[in-house]
Amino acid sequence: MDLDTLLSYKWGAMAPEFIILGASVLLSLLDLFLPKTYKRNSLAWFALAGVILALISLGTLISGGTVSILNNTFRLDSFSIAFKFILLLGSALVILIAHSYQPKEGFRAFRGEFYYLFLTGLLGAMFMASSGDLITLFVGLELLSVSSYILAGMRKTSQESNEAAMKYVINGGIATAITLFGMSYLYGLSGTTNISEMAKIMSGQAAEHQYLYLYGLAFFMVLIGLSFKIAAAPFHMWAPDVYQGSPTPVASYLSVISKTAGFILLLRLILTLFLTIPGDKADLSFLEQNSTYIGCLAGITIIAGNVAALRQRNIKRMFAYSSIAQAGYILAGITALGYFTFDAVWFYLLAYVFMNLGAFAVIQLMTDQSNSGDISEFAGLYRRSPVAALSFSIFLLSLAGIPGTAGFIGKLTIFMNTLMTEPGHFLLASLMIAGTVISYFYYFGIMVQMFFRPQAAEGRVVLPAGIGAVVMIALAGTLILGLAPNSAFTFLHHNFGSFNDFLK
């Protein structure tokens, strides 16, 4: 490959990635050379500017059509743009949350590191969204994972944070190993790492019956490996320990950005490959034939997350289980594979960015100063800060799927998706509803604390600028998506069509 070939690529397709990379490198240099006394907190604005710039450049790419560069390893299609949009939006909010993070000890000295590691992780996630090749995909995945391991242990003097990082890295290693093993099967079967070529070769092979079992092995290993990233059964158990121990901005990052990245990967890999391989029964693809397995995992995830959340007293643990349950709902949407699966998953993830990050902003506000994180700290919040209490309630209502909020529309679309396919997934739909009903208990438990209990502590709670901004943006997002959901769907359809270029 000579220089001319390199220059002939449309590098502009990677502009958002370059911006994030640049911001990250600059931040690490700044952190290195700035005097020790300098308050690293203002670096947040630099990181935020980078993310916003990336968002803008992403916006300019929308109309550019599908671009594939570097030997088809990097793809910029409507799918990747739509999901990168969610990643960048979520990242902007997480940076704002991190800006207001003021724990008692163990974070100040490493604040600079936080921002550039965070951007590195984001870069990995964006590459995952755009990868057309197993190699780029895996590199993106590892970039995200390795940054996350360090981020989880950011509070280096805190034993909890160290424990979280340790558990995360070990479980993450296992998950990566499983995923990689699954990918090696895919490579072994097709002889290529390029996903679209792989799909072509494999759909040719599938007529031969003995390959199916190997496909199955690969499918399950990739699925289980990725269930770690999205925190779904059976690889969900790390989440409560890690969320509880990590700094709150990191927990919110894991629950939103990292999870979204996991879903992107899952959609990309499973839908491109396994949806095109014909199964051994007529007219059904391999995935359609075996979607029951995803459905089972979704069902178990929903039940496990919701039921375990009932018993939690620690707010971050409860939200870890809640985010497990939410992953289950999205998996249910993927199981059904209706004609609007993409729309449903995209919308749910967008709604989830708003409601979950909004909730995490308030959680951080309340748990910052005390290390306990017990739910009782929320007691009487309504009297200490009506704004925080009311907006937190709206986030909770949205997570619970009460009408009028984004969460309801998200659940509704997924629900319609599960019931309106042939055959309808009735069992999964009822599990989803049962899970939702169970979730009322713990979400409402928090609301009862905030409104119906005497105050836990004296004094008004003041929202710092970063938290205030996140809460307001998230609130607006949750309500707008809930009351005028068409705004998001129109945006999606107008700019991305029906993801027609996904498989091309």
Add this chain to the structure above:
Amino acid sequence: MLDKGDEDAMMEIAWIIPLFPLLSFLLLLAAGRVLKEKSAYIGILLTLCSFLFSVLVLWGRIRGDTYKAEADWLNIGEAHIKAGFEVNQLNALMLVIVSLVSFLVHLYSKGYMQREDRLPVFYAYLGLFTFAMLGLVISPNLLQLYIFWELVGLGSFLLIGFYFYKEEAKAAAKKAFIMTRIGDVGLFIGMILLFWKTGSFDFQVIFQEVEGGGITQSMITLTAILIFIGAMGKSGQFPLHTWLPDAMEGPTPVSALIHAATMVAAGVYLVAAMYPLFLASTSAMLIVASIGGLTAIFAASIGLVQRDIKRILAYSTVSQLGYMMLALGTGGYTAGVFHLMTHAFFKALLFLAAGSVIHAVHTQDVEEMGGLWKKLRITGPVFLIGTLAISGVPLFSGFFSKDEILSSAWENGNYVLFGLAVIAAFFTAFYMFRLFFLVFSGRLKKQGVLVHESPRSMTFPMIILAVLAVISGYINTPWFGTFLGSWLTEGNPYLEPEHRSGPVWIMGAATLVSLAGIALAYLIYRRNSISREWLGGEGSFLHTVLYNKYYVDEFYQGTIVWLTGFVSIFLSYIDRFIVEGLVNGIAASIHKLGRLLSRFQTGQTQHYGAIAFLGLAVLVIIFALTGGMFG
């Protein structure tokens, strides 16, 4: 005279009706701390606006045609879901009922809640609730209805739990929310299934599909039952009724609003609004009728032994809602809607009057009350009017609507349900007059209380409702014409214009039964009392009855007391241990599962990895055994 354009103009602005209470909610939320007691005026004024507009809209609908306006709200894939509003006969009527009762409750609360520090919050919640209920009523499609349906649940959660420092109130609020949610799940699934089969949430489209045979018969029955489950939760039908009596922990005006005219009526409204769907399935109709009949008698018999004034009214509400369902299930569309309306007025009246009594004597135990007739010169008579109306005494509104229901059950040919309804009518008359006599006759048993009549802001709404409790029956009578019935069914292709007069003897029998109930209550709860002057002109009739008192009393002691006592204790045990037990059992098993799951959550990272491997192994083994190369 108005021309056609004016009528449409009236209905075009129907969307504004729910917005007034919403505005009240938002205003009070934002400025409640500044406004303090003045909050009440904002709430009262804005709901009054709602009421006035509702009357205009009703007038417009009476003179004009059904009006509907909607726009695209959500496009997913091929599906276009609309949002908007509709004014038809049923919901124009509901708008007036809801906004009127809400307005009166707002007014009443000004007096009742005057010493409450959190008055602005209370009025804000009232506004939210009223908004949700009015929004529910004008929804033109199921999805929109469902959204407001949930909001109603949320509003009631806040209102019932208003006295959050009381453990019981908190528990009751939670229970109300979650019990009704169980019903909502049914509604939600039914709604999605209908959407799947018809491609629309719109009522009219669904009805057309149902009529045109676009849906299989079994699917019609299934969806109708699922939707009815939703109605059961909201309208407190057996076995999802247990939240309703507990919800009496909320402030009394709330009980009048939620448990008389609005939220509990929403279930009945839902069945009425989806009526063509129910009509298409005889088994669904039978289920509606049976659950309704069962609930009517079940709750009425429990009402016989309660001591708490509000709980008696609560069980009575459950029982009356059962009546309405019975009416709808036996094909009495007009009867059900008619009773919904009259009940809204007289039950709101009874709750408000009960509130006035509680306000005066500071107890809710009827055994501690007595002799209030003379002290409460307004509350007493209006309470009597309410009691007469609910008991079905001739010339009061309840008489006409109950007669309509009984006729409908009779004509349907379901004599068992008819019998149940008649017995329930007897029970109703009995326990209501037991309540009345215990509270108002005899002597006050609780000492050291200075009893005084409530302020005017409380008595005024009661008087209005008392007037309505008398006259609202006359819009649909066998004597002066069935205006309501013919108007409700007019132009509706799914409902035949009905004129249900029923055999004349039903009216006579109903009267006799309710009089018997009253007489029995009189003999038991009034006979031993000392001051009898309040009855005024007791003459020879009374003397004759007194002559036989011993015999009747003995008879009652020997048989009915024993029997009804036994039955009602038995039923309350069923209520407490089986229904509650089942609900608690489910909750407990979920908690157990939670404990089991957290046992896996050891904190040992190797276990987490092991479980992931185990999961992988299980999946691969299942795959190997069922599909793939071994398939």
